[in-house]
Amino acid sequence: MSDTNTRRVISVIVMNESSVLARVTSMFAARGYNIESLTVAPIPNSDKSHITIETQGNARVMEQITKQLHKLIPVYKVIEHEEMVEKEMVLVKFPIAENLSDIASLASAYNGGIVNVGKEMVVAQVADEPRRVKHFIEAAERYNPCEIVRGGVVAIER
Amino acid sequence: MQMSGAQMVCEAIIAEGVKTVFGYPGGAIMHVYDEIYKQDGFEHILTRHEQAAVHAADGYARATGEVGVAMVTSGPGFTNAVTGLATAYMDSIPLVVISGQVPLSLIGTDGFQEIDAVGISRPCTKHNFLVRSLEELPRILKEAFYLARSGRPGPILVDIPKDITVDIGEFNYPDSVHIPSYKPTYKGNNRQIEKAVEAIKKAKKPLLYIGGGAVLSNAYKLIRELAEKTQIPAVETLMARGVMGAKNPLLLGMLGMHGNYASNMAMSETDLIISLGARFDDRVTGKLSEFAKYADIIHVDIDPANIAKLVDVDYPIVGDVSTVLKKMLPLLDDVNTARYQAWRDILKRYDELHPQSYVDSDEVIKPQWAIERLGELVGEDAIITSDVGQHQMWAAQHYPFDRPRQWINSGGLGTMGFGLPAAIGAKRAYPEKTVINITGDGSILMNVQELITAAEYKVPVINVILNNHFLGMVRQWQTFFYEKRYSETDLSFQPNWKALAEACGGIGYDVTTKEEFDAALEDAIKQNKVCFMNVAVNRFENVLPMVPAGGALFNMMLPPKTEENGGEK
Numbered sequence: 180m181s182d183t184n185t186r187r188v189i190s191v192i193v194m195n196e197s198s199v200l201a202r203v204t205s206m207f208a209a210r211g212y213n214i215e216s217l218t219v220a221p222i223p224n225s226d227k228s229h230i231t232i233e234t235q236g237n238a239r240v241m242e243q244i245t246k247q248l249h250k251l252i253p254v255y256k257v258i259e260h261e262e263m264v265e266k267e268m269v270l271v272k273f274p275i276a277e278n279l280s281d282i283a284s285l286a287s288a289y290n291g292g293i294v295n296v297g298k299e300m301v302v303a304q305v306a307d308e309p310r311r312v313k314h315f316i317e318a319a320e321r322y323n324p325c326e327i328v329r330g331g332v333v334a335i336e337r
Numbered sequence: 338m339q340m341s342g343a344q345m346v347c348e349a350i351i352a353e354g355v356k357t358v359f360g361y362p363g364g365a366i367m368h369v370y371d372e373i374y375k376q377d378g379f380e381h382i383l384t385r386h387e388q389a390a391v392h393a394a395d396g397y398a399r400a401t402g403e404v405g406v407a408m409v410t411s412g413p414g415f416t417n418a419v420t421g422l423a424t425a426y427m428d429s430i431p432l433v434v435i436s437g438q439v440p441l442s443l444i445g446t447d448g449f450q451e452i453d454a455v456g457i458s459r460p461c462t463k464h465n466f467l468v469r470s471l472e473e474l475p476r477i478l479k480e481a482f483y484l485a486r487s488g489r490p491g492p493i494l495v496d497i498p499k500d501i502t503v504d505i506g507e508f509n510y511p512d513s514v515h516i517p518s519y520k521p522t523y524k525g526n527n528r529q530i531e532k533a534v535e536a537i538k539k540a541k542k543p544l545l546y547i548g549g550g551a552v553l554s555n556a557y558k559l560i561r562e563l564a565e566k567t568q569i570p571a572v573e574t575l576m577a578r579g580v581m582g583a584k585n586p587l588l589l590g591m592l593g594m595h596g597n598y599a600s601n602m603a604m605s606e607t608d609l610i611i612s613l614g615a616r617f618d619d620r621v622t623g624k625l626s627e628f629a630k631y632a633d634i635i636h637v638d639i640d641p642a643n644i645a646k647l648v649d650v651d652y653p654i655v656g657d658v659s660t661v662l663k664k665m666l667p668l669l670d671d672v673n674t675a676r677y678q679a680w681r682d683i684l685k686r687y688d689e690l691h692p693q694s695y696v697d698s699d700e701v702i703k704p705q706w707a708i709e710r711l712g713e714l715v716g717e718d719a720i721i722t723s724d725v726g727q728h729q730m731w732a733a734q735h736y737p738f739d740r741p742r743q744w745i746n747s748g749g750l751g752t753m754g755f756g757l758p759a760a761i762g763a764k765r766a767y768p769e770k771t772v773i774n775i776t777g778d779g780s781i782l783m784n785v786q787e788l789i790t791a792a793e794y795k796v797p798v799i800n801v802i803l804n805n806h807f808l809g810m811v812r813q814w815q816t817f818f819y820e821k822r823y824s825e826t827d828l829s830f831q832p833n834w835k836a837l838a839e840a841c842g843g844i845g846y847d848v849t850t851k852e853e854f855d856a857a858l859e860d861a862i863k864q865n866k867v868c869f870m871n872v873a874v875n876r877f878e879n880v881l882p883m884v885p886a887g888g889a890l891f892n893m894m895l896p897p898k899t900e901e902n903g904g905e906k
């Protein structure tokens with residue numbers, strides 16, 4: 180089995196009940212697995228929730244993560260994404276003194292734009308592939324961002 | 338029918354056919370205890386510690402194969418029970434533990450005796466529930482019993498806030514459960530089974546590797562049939578002692594850290610491991626990179642997460658051992674047993690070269706002798722429980738276990754203090770059987786208060802204390818790996834064992850000779866009272882063979898053939 184660590188995105192469909200998220204995250208913590216990012220929300224018109232976990236590990240670890248997740252009683256389904264559409268959102272706050280049109284065109288280059296303008300700050304939003312979100316954040320550094328909030332990955336199988 | 342939550346708990350226990358519940362009351366669970374007082378569907382045994390209540394329910398479950406039930410109060414009652422839950426969890430024992438909780442309105446306020454029971458027990462239960470309304474209580478109780486015994490069994494905690502036990506509501510105990518996200522696989526994939534059978538027929542040096550799952554699956558007859566039919570030799574893990582039966586010529590013995598030479602060599606040289614309900618624990622495999630280097634692996638396990646967790650598996654079969662063997666056996670009708678003759682011969686020679694042995698003495702009782710003697714005197718009839726340490730390993734090595742569920746010990750967690758309460762549970766399940774707890778002078782003190790329970794409820798379990806005045810197993814490691822610095826393992830300061838037993842309504846025997854041993858055991862069985870047999874054994878005896886932790890399985894320290902000169906006495 181391959182020993183190289185690879186990044187993986189997993190979707191976990193769970194019963195939407197109290198403490199189910201704790202069960203999932205404490206399994207990761209107890210067995211020493213990584214969580215890079217995590218998002219969770221109810222699935223519309225159902226009693227289920229969709230958890231998306233971005234993680235890392237070699238093949239054996241990934242197999243164990245999937246199996247250990249399956250073992251949790253309220254887990255319906257574990258999808259190890261292969262062919263997926265992946266998006267992440269980020270909100271960045273800039274001082275109003277920065278060049279707003281530069282910021283606006285930067286954000287729009289990454290499928291986003293300015294979503295709020297206040298007295299002292301503007302907020303830009305970008306939703307794109309995680310790799311591109313990273314690039315956006317790097318590029319935004321130039322405009323002295325005062326706060327960056329990343330949303331974690333969501334994914335759907337193609 | 339309308340009833341209180343507390344009554345529902347009792348009704349569910351009765352509906353599940355549970356005859357004995359072990360527990361300890363307190364504020365948050367008092368309404369349930371009030372209902373226990375009024376009912377006569379099951380008996381309740383008041384242990385003297387919550388840990389012991391869970392171990393007793395566990396011993397009951399291991400002896401019978403049924404779900405054991407324990408009941409505790411919130412806060413400290415629950416935290417005391419955690420070691421019991423963890424012990425059962427590590428060995429996949431079906432339990433339902435019911436704990437009281439502070440009323441719903443107080444949850445999260447750091448109320449008196451409030452503790453996050455589901456949070457604490459999450460990693461040491463198969464599943465747990467905090468009941469949030471009376472309406473869901475019957476369903477949760479039903480699911481708890483179902484989850485405990487189905488699939489890979491395990492302990493389930495049901496934490497019930499006090500106000501829910503008071504509330505009155507409609508009780509309809511469900512006939513069946515519906516948990517769409519939980520579907521254990523019992524059957525085993527046919528194609529995989531066929532492939533595994535082909536591998537068996539092609540192998541030259543196959544080996545049956547039998548684990549605790551074989552006991553849980555009640556598969557011993559099928560496994561004996563498999564061995565008989567194929568003439569493939571077998572090794573057992575600590576948890577599987579009794580599955581093959583001690584007299585079975587195909588059984589090589591126990592493997593692992595304290596396995597015998599032939600078993601560990603068989604595992605090192607086999608070309609095909611047929612793993613039946615075993616999980617490649619580190620105490621079994623030794624150094625993984627050296628483990629069974631030449632072998633392909635067939636792994637039958639009901640828990641997919643056990644498969645390929647530690648070793649790469651060539652023929653994974655997710656399923657119940659019994660169900661899988663029922664499919665496998667007919668496919669082996671044409672197996673050529675002569676094919677494995679050379680292999681059997683090699684293993685026979687290994688066993689003759691280094692049999693499981695010890696050097697007996699006329700001056701002092703050797704612990705191994707005591708175990709063998711017990712085997713001769715009570716043998717097949719007795720149920721043996723044990724604590725944790727050297728005595729446990731000697732019992733596993735030397736007692737002639739003849740059937741599964743005859744040997745009850747804490748393998749996965751290694752919990753000192755397990756033996757006496759577990760013996761109480763087993764004896765309650767089988768009052769007509771002799772139940773013996775093989776223990777050490779360290780372990781027995783970790784739940785010694787249960788002498789009172791045994792005396793009060795007339796549960797005459799026999800505690801054979803192999804007394805080496807040491808925390809012997811730790812002392813052994815200090816001898817081998819810490820240059821004999823006996824840090825905090827000397828137990829020379831001892832209680833008066835006989836007086837201690839008598840103070841609690843039992844009997845005590847001080848045993849220093851073989852004659853006294855026989856006489857004490859005979860009297861203990863006759864007296865039918867809980868007792869201590871305090872057996873003075875050779876202080877510096879070591880458990881051998883031994884594979885040092887992290888070493889390769891074939892690198893064993895072997896037992897001496899004659900008494901070593903200058904050895905510590």
Ligand SMILES: Cc1ncc(C[n+]2csc(CCOP(=O)(O)OP(=O)(O)O)c2C)c(N)n1
Pocket residue numbers: 724725726727728729751752753754776777778779780781803805807808809810811
């Ligand atoms: C609750 C608990 N604490 C500590 C240990 C570590 N431990 C393992 S064996 C052992 C010594 C046991 O001594 P004793 O019961 O006298 O048995 P012996 O080894 O002498 O037969 C200890 C301390 C343990 N297994 N369980």
